[in-house]
Amino acid sequence: MKITGTIINYYFHCKRQCYLFANRVNLEDNSEDVRMGRVLHEIKAKDGNNTEIKYENMVLDKVTSQYIEEYKKSDADTEAAKMQLLFYLKNLKDKGIIKEGKLIYNEKNKKENNKTEIIKLDDVNLKKLENCMEQIEILINQKNVPEVEKENKCKRCAYYEYCYL
Ligand code: SF4
Numbered sequence: 001m002k003i004t005g006t007i008i009n010y011y012f013h014c015k016r017q018c019y020l021f022a023n024r025v026n027l028e029d030n031s032e033d034v035r036m037g038r039v040l041h042e043i044k045a046k047d048g049n050n051t052e053i054k055y056e057n058m059v060l061d062k063v064t065s066q067y068i069e070e071y072k073k074s075d076a077d078t079e080a081a082k083m084q085l086l087f088y089l090k091n092l093k094d095k096g097i098i099k100e101g102k103l104i105y106n107e108k109n110k111k112e113n114n115k116t117e118i119i120k121l122d123d124v125n126l127k128k129l130e131n132c133m134e135q136i137e138i139l140i141n142q143k144n145v146p147e148v149e150k151e152n153k154c155k156r157c158a159y160y161e162y163c164y165l
Helices: 005-013 015-022 032-047 078-094 123-140 152-156 160-164
Strands: 053-055 058-060 067-072 100-105 115-119
Touching: 005 015, 005 078, 005 123, 015 123, 058 067, 058 078, 067 078, 078 100, 078 115, 078 123, 152 160
Parallel strands: 067 100
Antiparallel strands: 053 058, 100 115
């Protein structure tokens, strides 16, 4: 399977989730968070406010003349969000489109305090991304499914039933 932004994000969330998703065990429909995200996108689309762009293996929240903007519900998993955005920046650069990234942490009930971070595809970040993608290739092509991680994050994970029941 071709690496996608979601696979990169899952790699940082949980190696088992990343492996399962990349090997076509997609349980996203079980997730309340994902369902909520989909409904919000549908409402925005109806209102003509949906800025999401699907392009090849990328889903870009918003594209402006300078930035690829990525919106996150919280800053709980910044490394995953950064790497996902770097992946988009690199894919676009490979096609001759040079942009910077803007991560916007759109926290619930904190509209006035949204945190924004600018992400650039410089040499250091490019190296990090390439290393990460190499590790993901190794992980998703291994024979055995990684063990259940047994952490608090499991309770809200779309794969909870698959892992525990
Ligand atoms: S339930 Fe836990 S171990 Fe299973 S995929 Fe989700 S986070 Fe990983």
